[in-house]
Amino acid sequence: MDKYLKILIKELRPAMGCTEPAASALAGAKAAELLGLVPTSLEIYTSRDMVKNAMGVGIPNCSLKGIQAAVALGASGGDSEKGLSILSSLTEKQIEKASAIPVSLVIESGVPSLYIKVIAKAGDDVAIATISGEHDRFSFLQYNDTVLRELAVDACGTELEAEDEQFLDSASLADMLMWVEQAPQEAIDLVLSAKETNLAIARHALDHSYGLSVGKIAAEPIGRAPKNLTEAFSLGSAMAAAASDARMAGCPLPVIINSGSGNQGITLTVPIAVVASYLKVDDEQLGKALLLSQLIGLGLTARKDRLSALCGAFTASIGTACGLVYLLGGSLEEMDRAFNTMVGNLTGIICDGAKSTCALKIYSCVEAANLACNLAFRGLSPGSESGIVGKSSMESMDFLSRISHEGMEETDKTILSIMLGKQS
Template identity: 40%
Template sequence: MRNEIMKEEQFLSILKSEIAPAVGCTEPVAIAYAAAKARTLLEDRPDRTSVIVSRNILKNAMGVGIPGTDEVGLEMAAAMGVIGGNSDKVLEVLEGITPDEVEEAKAYARSCVSVSLKDTPQKLYIEVRLEKADDSAVVVIEGGHTNITKIQHGSHILYEQKGCREIQRSAPDKDGLTIENIYEFISNVDIQKLDFLDECVRMNWTIAQEGLFGEYGLGVGKSIYPPEKTELTAADLAGYTAALAAAAADARMSGSTLPVMTVCGSGNQGITATLPVIGAALVLGTDHERMYRALALSCLVTIHVKQFIGKLSPLCGCGMGSSIGACCAFVYLQGGALEQIRYAVNNMTASVSGIICDGAKSGCALKVASVISSACQCAALALKDHSAGSMDGIVSSDVESTIRNLGVLGSRGMADTDQVILDMMICK
C-alpha cells in the first residue's frame, strides 16, 4: 500500500511541476523575466540592454507577438521586462503592463537593446546584461524557462548555481513513466486529487473563447468552427476540438494578455494537451470525473513524450508531444482501454512525426489545428483496434520503443535542422 501511495504522489508531483501559468509565449516571456529580474538590481533605468541567447531561443522568440502590444521580437520582450516587468510574477512577468509603459518600451527597444547569438550547445540559454555608466546587472537562465543560474550586480556575483533559490523546485523523477502506469494512475487516482486542474480548465477555456470571438492572427480557430454555432453533435468532434485549440493559439501568438496554463514550459503545448480534451468532453457529454481523468492522461503522456524529445527541439512540441496526449485522451473519453491507447500513440507517430518547429508565430495555430484533426482520426482507428506497427517506419510494436524513437529522431536525426531553419528565417 505504501508503494502505491508513493507512486500516486509521484504522478501528482510530476503533473503539478510541469503545469504552470504564463502570459505570452514562454521564450520571449523568459527573456522579459530575466530582464525584469536584472532591473531590480539597478536604481535607475539602464542605458543599454544586451540579450545573448541560444539559437533555439532566437528561433522561438523572433516572430511571436508580445502580450499587450502589436510588436514582436526579442528586443521588445527585453524592453518590456526592463520598463514594466514584475519579476515576482515569473512567467506572468508582463501581466499588468500599462499602455504608457508599452510606448516607453517601444522607444527603448529601438535605441537601447541589442540581441546576439550565444555559441553554445545548450538549447535553452538566455543572458540579459543591463548597463549604466557606473552600474551593471546580469541574469542568466539555462535549461528551463525560469531556471536562473547566475545573478550578478556589478562585479559581485549574488547567485551562481544550478537554480535560483527563489524559484527552484525539486524536480520529480519522470524516468519511470510509461503509458501503462500512466493509464493505471489516471484510472485509479482519487478524483479530488485532480482538483488542481480546475484553474487549467478555466484559464485555457477563457483564452480559447477570446480567440474564437476576437480578431487574432490568422483566425484559424474561428475559420474551422464558427463561434456563433452553439449546438454540438458527435459529428463536430474533430472540427470543434481543433477549433478550440487553434483559437487559443491564435490569441496567444498574436499578443493577447490573457494567461494560459503551460505544459512542459510551453503554452501551445498546454493548449493542445487540454482544450481538445475539454471540447471532446462537451461534444460527447462526458461527466466531470472522466474529463479530469482524461486531462491528466493527456498531460502525463505529453510529459512522457517530451522527456525524450526535449523542451526545445527541431520537432514541433504540439505535433510530437501534446497532440499524442490529446489522442490518448480522445480514446479514453470514448471508452477505449490501455491497448487502444497504445494504438493511439503508434498511430499518431505514423501520422505526424517529423513536423518541424520553425519558431513561435501566428502560423502555429495552423499546426495545432492539423495535429488535433490527425488525433481525432488516429483515435478513431485505435478504437477499432487498428494500429500502425513495426513495418511502419519509426513505429515499433512496443509503444515505449516508439516514444524513444521519436526522441532519437528529434536529437540525433535532426541535429542540423535548427541551424538550417534559423538561417532561412534570418535570411528572408
C-alpha cells in the same frame, strides 16, 4: 508528496503570451531589479531556439515583437514576481522607455536550447540575470562583482530536478495510466482548473479575429453546439486552433502551460474538454482523461529538449489522442494503437518558431489525433514494420527521442538561418 502530482503542480502554471518572450522579459526585469534602476544598455546572449520562438510572435498589450523588445520591456518596469505573467500589463511609459534602450543580441552555441543571459548596465554598475533549463528558472544572478546565485545551466541543477526528469523519461504509458486511475482529487482539480482557463481564451477567439483566424473559420460550419461526435471532434480541433490564434497574436488572456509551452497546454486540454462536454461525462472521468494527456505531453518533452526542431503541438497531440481514447472508455491497448498511429502519421513536423501558423499546426495535429482515436477503436494502427513506428508506444517514445536529439540538430540550425536571412 506524490511524484506525479508534484510534477504536475510544477509544470501546469499560467503564462501570458508566448513563453519565450515572457521568459525574456522576466530575465530583463530581474537584471534591472538587481541594478536598481532602468538600464542605459542591455546585452543579450541566448540560444538559437529562444530567438526562433520569439521572432514572429505578438507580445501582449503592445505592437512590439522579438526577443530584444521583450527583454527591454521587462527591464523598463517589469515585475519579476509575476513570473511568466510578467507581460500581463504594460504601460505606455514602459513601452516608451523600452524603445529607447540600446539592445545588442548574440546567439550563443554550446548552451541549452532554453537559455537567455541579460547583462544590464547603468553607469559603472552591471547586473546579470540568466534563465536556463526552464522558462522561469534563474540559474545565475550577479550584481557588479557579487555572484548572488549560481546553479547548473540546465534544468537538472539539483538532485530533485534530476530525479523528476529521469522519472518522466522512463515512465511508460501503462505507468501513467495506472497512476491516473487512482489519482488524488488535488490532481483532478488542478487539470479541471487548467481546462477552464484554456477554454476561456478559445471561446474568446471564436468571437474575435486573431492572426489567420484558423479556429474561428474552422468552427463556423459547426457552431457552438456539435450535433454528433464527429462534429464534437472537429469543434475541439477548431477551438484549440482558435486559442493559439489569439495567444500568438498577443491576446492578453492567460493560458495554463505544459512543458513551458502554452500551445502544448492548449492542445492537451481544449479538444478533450470539448468532446467531454458533448458526451456529458462527469468531472472525474474528464479529469482523468486530462491528467493522462498532460502526463504524456510531459513525458514526451522529457525525452526531447523543451525547445527543439520537433513541433511541440505534434508531441502534445499524442497525449490528446490517448486522452480522447480514455474519455471514450478505451483501454491501454487502444491508447497504444493511437500513440503509434500518431507517430506514423505526423513525426517530422518542424518547429519554425512561435507565430500565427502554430494555429494551423495545432488544428492539423488535433485532427490527426481524432483520426488516431477512431482507428484505435477499430483495432487499427501501423505495425513496427512501418518506418519509425515501434512495437509499442514505449519503443516509439525512444525513437522520437532519437529523432529529436540525433536527427534534427542540423534542421534546427537551417530553420533559424532561413528565418534570420529573411529579416536581413
